[in-house]
Amino acid sequence: MEDITKNAKLLNSQGCDERTKFLMEKLVQCLHDYVRETRLTTDEWMSTIQFLTQCGQMSTNIRQELILLSDILGVSALVDAVNHPKPSNATESTVLGPFYTDDSEDVANGDSIASPGKGEVCLVLATVKDTKGRPIQGAKIDVWETDGYGKYDNEYEERDRPDMRGRLTTDQNGEFNFKCVKPVSYAVPTDGPVGKLLEKLHRHAYRPAHIHFRIYVPESNYDDLVTALYIRGDPYECSDAVFGVKKGLIIDLEKATDPSIADWLIRYNFVLTTHEETKTLLSLSV
Amino acid sequence: MSTDLTVENITTNTKLLNNQSSNDRLKFIINSLVDHMHAFARETRLTTEEWRIGLEFLTECGQMCDKDRQELDVLSGVLGLNAVVDGINHPKFENATETTMLGPFFKEDAPELTNGESIVSSAKQDVCLFLATVKDTKGNAIEGVKVDVWETDETGHYDCQYPDRQNSDMRGRLTSNQNGEVYFKCVKPVSYPIACDGPVGKLLRALNRHPYRPAHIHFRINDPKGKYNELITALYIHGDPYETSDSVLDVKTSLIVDPVKINDTDLAEKYHVNKDDWLIEYDFVLVTPEELQNALSSNANVS
Numbered sequence: 001m002e003d004i005t006k007n008a009k010l011l012n013s014q015g016c017d018e019r020t021k022f023l024m025e026k027l028v029q030c031l032h033d034y035v036r037e038t039r040l041t042t043d044e045w046m047s048t049i050q051f052l053t054q055c056g057q058m059s060t061n062i063r064q065e066l067i068l069l070s071d072i073l074g075v076s077a078l079v080d081a082v083n084h085p086k087p088s089n090a091t092e093s094t095v096l097g098p099f100y101t102d103d104s105e106d107v108a109n110g111d112s113i114a115s116p117g118k119g120e121v122c123l124v125l126a127t128v129k130d131t132k133g134r135p136i137q138g139a140k141i142d143v144w145e146t147d148g149y150g151k152y153d154n155e156y157e158e159r160d161r162p163d164m165r166g167r168l169t170t171d172q173n174g175e176f177n178f179k180c181v182k183p184v185s186y187a188v189p190t191d192g193p194v195g196k197l198l199e200k201l202h203r204h205a206y207r208p209a210h211i212h213f214r215i216y217v218p219e220s221n222y223d224d225l226v227t228a229l230y231i232r233g234d235p236y237e238c239s240d241a242v243f244g245v246k247k248g249l250i251i252d253l254e255k256a257t258d259p260s261i262a263d264w265l266i267r268y269n270f271v272l273t274t275h276e277e278t279k280t281l282l283s284l285s286v
Numbered sequence: 287m288s289t290d291l292t293v294e295n296i297t298t299n300t301k302l303l304n305n306q307s308s309n310d311r312l313k314f315i316i317n318s319l320v321d322h323m324h325a326f327a328r329e330t331r332l333t334t335e336e337w338r339i340g341l342e343f344l345t346e347c348g349q350m351c352d353k354d355r356q357e358l359d360v361l362s363g364v365l366g367l368n369a370v371v372d373g374i375n376h377p378k379f380e381n382a383t384e385t386t387m388l389g390p391f392f393k394e395d396a397p398e399l400t401n402g403e404s405i406v407s408s409a410k411q412d413v414c415l416f417l418a419t420v421k422d423t424k425g426n427a428i429e430g431v432k433v434d435v436w437e438t439d440e441t442g443h444y445d446c447q448y449p450d451r452q453n454s455d456m457r458g459r460l461t462s463n464q465n466g467e468v469y470f471k472c473v474k475p476v477s478y479p480i481a482c483d484g485p486v487g488k489l490l491r492a493l494n495r496h497p498y499r500p501a502h503i504h505f506r507i508n509d510p511k512g513k514y515n516e517l518i519t520a521l522y523i524h525g526d527p528y529e530t531s532d533s534v535l536d537v538k539t540s541l542i543v544d545p546v547k548i549n550d551t552d553l554a555e556k557y558h559v560n561k562d563d564w565l566i567e568y569d570f571v572l573v574t575p576e577e578l579q580n581a582l583s584s585n586a587n588v589s
Contacts, residue, residue: 005370007366011535016492016494020492020493030325037318040374042371042372045367045371049356052348052358053358054348055345055348056344057351059349070341073320074297075324075327075337078296078328081296082328082331201304201306202306202307243300247291
């Protein structure tokens with residue numbers, strides 16, 4: 001029995017590349033330790049295999065149940081963090097999530113990313129700067145969010161063109177601004193095995209209200225930044241079902257002063273890192 | 287839950303949310319899983335691409351499954367997880383026979399045979415006489431236990447892998463006599479590869495691992511009176527090229543047997559076999575539920 005782990009590692013080290021060998025060795029050790037530590041019963045293990053099978057069978061090109069499982073176990077957020085270390089003055093990253101699409105249309109500064117009537121109007125005033133505080137001109141910003149009902153455009157059966165999403169560009173002061181729908185909290189899909197697991201754990205399925213951002217500067221040495229901003233005071237602020245919230249990404253929703261323009265106002269200053277800054281951090285954290 | 291949402295405490299926060307469950311066992315196993323998976327991601331500095339490949343791999347395994355194929359079980363096999371789970375749930379107890387996994391090829395429809403009959407339908411090469419006893423840990427013979435036996439044909443295929451399976455073959459259910467004896471004829475077991483036309487097969491190739499299981503014959507021994515625990519095990523043929531590299535890591539030294547040529551006219555006559563047929567002998571030892579419980583709790587104390 002004690003030899004099984006050793007033997008499994010031996011079988012896995014017969015000539016694959018070093019990285020694969022290392023990953024397999026650690027994976028085998030981690031899973032065997034898990035089974036031994038919990039003294040997992042045969043029935044529990046069979047249920048686990050059944051559970052993973054159902055997750056696989058539920059998945060399609062628009063529904064990825066195993067990613068959702070990884071999300072609710074905090075693994076996705078952790079992998080994101082491991083891969084995107086940030087200096088303390090840079091904007092933290094979060095996971096891209098399953099609702100990003102690459103067909104966002106260009107939106108001019110000041111315009112709305114949502115068609116009329118999708119929810120309360122929110123104005124976002126933002127800048128993109130480097131870690132030294134210098135504005136970055138020409139940064140592209142993909143923004144996406146749900147409508148006032150908590151649904152992304154690609155969750156509706158009919159979708160003629162993108163909505164509640166758009167692509168902005170910073171001006172010479174590193175500024176960009178747009179109108180959008182005041183973000184609302186919404187539940188991750190609960191009609192599959194992961195939903196059942198959440199229920200058994202007495203966990204809710206909600207993500208706190210947020211807006212997604214993907215910021216990249218073409219032909220530059222700035223790192224892409226995938227992040228989101230979360231609204232302070234949301235009932236799920238401290239219990240995001242997929243662990244995307246980070247302190248530095250929680251923002252205050254202000255009442256707009258001129259209701260003819262917008263109901264709400266968000267301000268945020270994004271800070272990008274360069275490849276060199278990240279490389280330094282990665283070598284430090286090894 | 288904590289409001290200090292940072293990378294450092296993501297593991298703690300995940301466990302805090304899971305702690306809302308009222309099922310203590312579920313809470314324990316899910317949080318242990320979170321600890322181990324997070325440690326794995328941190329320790330390997332798993333890249334986003336590797337993580338994505340891993341989840342896609344699990345998805346493919348799930349999608350390959352149907353009623354005849356359980357790819358995630360095959361995965362669990364090649365990672366040695368099935369063997370560890372089996373070992374934990376069936377700790378070795380004194381002289382009792384060690385267990386192995388049931389495997390995916392057990393079928394309920396094996397014919398009832400009397401001692402001496404063959405489990406194989408037609409004459410095949412390498413006939414093998416199997417002489418066994420079933421006893422308790424004190425050495426007392428156990429009468430009336432049901433012994434399910436199943437194996438592949440000489441080409442390494444179970445009957446359920448035939449495209450046109452009509453009747454069961456290479457399987458049978460025997461009953462021990464008053465001396466605890468069970469004997470039957472079978473085909474000398476051969477090694478065979480596990481299913482490798484799916485994602486797990488790809489994984490094995492990427493790892494430069496062969497897919498073979500060493501030659502073996504399966505047993506499920508059941509006491510209808512319920513006095514003894516069910517024993518699921520298999521016997522492995524000594525000298526098989528894959529004896530020490532079973533792709534699903536299920537061989538145990540005490541389960542390796544050495545077939546010999548019968549070479550004894552009296553014995554051959556007694557069992558209606560030929561002198562140059564093969565002979566395997568094995569004495570199975572069953573445990574009682576009380577004995578197993580004692581072994582489990584003393585193991586729990588150790589760990």
